[in-house]
Amino acid sequence: MSAKLVIAMVGLPARGKSTMACKIARTLEFDDAKVRIFNNGALRRKLSHANTSSPEFFSPHNIQGMELREKCARINLELARSYLENEGEVAIIDASNVTRYRRKTIEETFPGIPVFFIECVNVDEEANEACLEHKASLKEFSSLPSAEAFDSFYRRIAHYESIYEPLHEERNRILVDSFEGCILQERISDVVPYYDRIRDIITTRIVKNLFLVRHGETYYNQEDRIGGDSDLTANGLAQARALADYFADIPVPIIFTSNYKRTLQTAAAIAEKQKNCSIIALTEFNEIHAGICEGMTYQEIRQRMPEVANARNRNKYGYIYPQGEGYVTMEKRVHRGLQKVFYLNNYNDNIMIVGHRAVNRMILSDFVFRPKEEVPYIYMPQNRYYHLQIDPYKKHCELEPYTMGARLTPGNGAAGL
Ligand code: F6P
Numbered sequence: 466m467s468a469k470l471v472i473a474m475v476g477l478p479a480r481g482k483s484t485m486a487c488k489i490a491r492t493l494e495f496d497d498a499k500v501r502i503f504n505n506g507a508l509r510r511k512l513s514h515a516n517t518s519s520p521e522f523f524s525p526h527n528i529q530g531m532e533l534r535e536k537c538a539r540i541n542l543e544l545a546r547s548y549l550e551n552e553g554e555v556a557i558i559d560a561s562n563v564t565r566y567r568r569k570t571i572e573e574t575f576p577g578i579p580v581f582f583i584e585c586v587n588v589d590e591e592a593n594e595a596c597l598e599h600k601a602s603l604k605e606f607s608s609l610p611s612a613e614a615f616d617s618f619y620r621r622i623a624h625y626e627s628i629y630e631p632l633h634e635e636r637n638r639i640l641v642d643s644f645e646g647c648i649l650q651e652r653i654s655d656v657v658p659y660y661d662r663i664r665d666i667i668t669t670r671i672v673k674n675l676f677l678v679r680h681g682e683t684y685y686n687q688e689d690r691i692g693g694d695s696d697l698t699a700n701g702l703a704q705a706r707a708l709a710d711y712f713a714d715i716p717v718p719i720i721f722t723s724n725y726k727r728t729l730q731t732a733a734a735i736a737e738k739q740k741n742c743s744i745i746a747l748t749e750f751n752e753i754h755a756g757i758c759e760g761m762t763y764q765e766i767r768q769r770m771p772e773v774a775n776a777r778n779r780n781k782y783g784y785i786y787p788q789g790e791g792y793v794t795m796e797k798r799v800h801r802g803l804q805k806v807f808y809l810n811n812y813n814d815n816i817m818i819v820g821h822r823a824v825n826r827m828i829l830s831d832f833v834f835r836p837k838e839e840v841p842y843i844y845m846p847q848n849r850y851y852h853l854q855i856d857p858y859k860k861h862c863e864l865e866p867y868t869m870g871a872r873l874t875p876g877n878g879a880a881g882l
Contacts, residue, residue, distance in 0.1 A: 474584075585641050597615055646667070678817060681727070
């Protein structure tokens, strides 16, 4: 008989628990384990037609609210127990589980089966804020203006915070920084099946499909000018529309962009053809800032500032534009942008980033190793996009055309779409 395991997530709302639960479930399934997630919030929304999204519902003083939440927790535990008694091997209890009482109940429900608590935290205030903003924009809060939705979610979290009891007596537990994707603490007292595998999954970036797109042609591109914040040309808009048609049947729930018009305009065209798609602009994905050379053509730089052109030619990766940036100084911010992407993306299979030439090179090199001196020369055309797939077993990166007729099929690297 195969080993059985209960994984119980712990953490405040919007701390990456469901994303982590999903990542673990999918990877273990890939290893042929029988895994199921039992999500208390999803059950609550299914069982109750009343408004269970208001912050008051989550107050520890709201008896009705508490009863409904406890009822959902009990039902899910029973479902998980019956699943493990039958074909199931791993049951994941996806809920906040912030009180000792709730965690003790979980332990007592599964005598003889190890319970492994995975506590998710994120101390990065900016990422938390971005996450709340995104959650507040989702369907659950669609009846509220965005500031109210944000406030409502914020107050919900405060209620959970007020009853949060730190993990202490739990025999098997791990504390994870879900933004950084690293393990902060762990204590394991029993034999926990899949333990090493789960550690690997927590710390490995898993990407089902990442579509790395460059914005359409701009007026600056036409003149070979660098930087600036120029609009898409008619040709650029046509490229954006072709991208939109190409991705129309491929669900892309979030498109990440920079703050510049050219990426936002490209993303807007794509989003228009999607059923449910939000755009999140990240400053981390803004194009390399060329300092005193912003707005110039490469030829003008060669003529008027040969020392800049020559120095950049000698060491393009390490060169920093006067009063601007270099590839070398973009490293950290682009990496941080990617961390935000994975934190905000929840467990969506398909991620799209619409970026710029230099920034996309940096993004690509964050996934696929390239010697630093080669990074500033990675081919980054406007009529194709990079398709990346990464899991613990493989890294796949392909440059795909998006012209009509060149659709993604399982045969050309898009299995499961
Ligand atoms: O020309 C478009 C652009 O995105 C500029 O804004 C940017 O300075 C440049 O490409 C980056 O490419 P490279 O590092 O090859 O000059």
